Amino acid sequence: MIDKLEFLIALAREKNFGKAAEQCGVTQPTFSAGIKQLEDTLGVMLVQRTSRFLGFTAEGERVLDWARTIVADTRAMRQEVRTLKQGLSGHLKIAAIPTALAMVSALTTPYRAKHPNVKFTILSRTSSDVLSMLENLEVDAGLTYIDNEPLGRMRAVPLYLEQYRLLTSADSPLGERDQVTWAEVARIPLCLLTPDMQNRRIIDSLLHAAGGRPEPTLESNSMIVLFSHVRTGRWASVMPEKLANTLGLTERLRSIPIVEPEAVHQIGLVVPPREPMTPLVSALVAEATLLATQLA
Secondary structure, three states: OHHHHHHHHHHHHHOOHHHHHHHHOOOHHHHHHHHHHHHHHHOOOOEEEOOOEEEEOHHHHHHHHHHHHHHHHHHHHHHHHHHHHHOOOEEEEEEEOHHHHHHOHHHHHHHHHHOOOEEEEEEEOOHHHHHHHHHOOOOOEEEEEOOOOOOOOOEEEEEEEEEEEEEEEOOOOOOOOOOEEHHHHOOOOOEEEOOOOHHHHHHHHHHHHOOOOOOOOEEEOOHHHHHHHHOOOOOOEEEEHHHHHHHOOOOOEEEEEEEOOOOEEEEEEEEOOOOOOOHHHHHHHHHHHHHHHHHO
């Protein structure tokens, strides 16, 4: 039964029978048969399909919710038994928005010092992808905005406030200023994240409110790409203060506070609202709580 519920979750994630079967390590006929057996066992049709996946029925959506809960609890149980036997070990997967990636090490480094048998996978994703991957059990935790767009049923641990800076060369028109306004920033060419990123939506909103029309000269889903262009001295961007400081400023590059308004947004750790939490996630939440006090 657990394997068949895993099939259902994989189908919700991939929305394609072939890809879902591949993710589960079985052939497509075996996968389809497993879904059919689950339908027969429950006595309802779960999946709308012809020769391809069309979506879940109303009953299928409810069973999917139960599947996520049951599979997550089963994984938590197995992990807790393993922890009791051999200490905390395993694989912790974290998805983070690009602007928070530089802060992940502040969690993983002290975590690994306490639990050296834990391995990590860190993925860069949009805020909506972070929530989707948590829901579909693809990752254990996420770093994202917790005060700007709905988080759904996730549990959040606030970490720090994201404040914004204009990154520009010292010899640019605004390069000698101690602070700039959003109205002034709106009048210069910028390189920004792509529109699917929540950080970009936040910046666009601030620029619009200041009377500007965001028309970036370069877009990327990578902060490293943006920063590398700014470091040439021929580009400008808006970045979170902590990220700019982590990436490193040069003598010719300035990080200037943006005011009027002085906008801030909360970044936090988000995890599924499950009790009990898995030992891996519980230890991460404890680390995040400690980090929050240090960053306050």
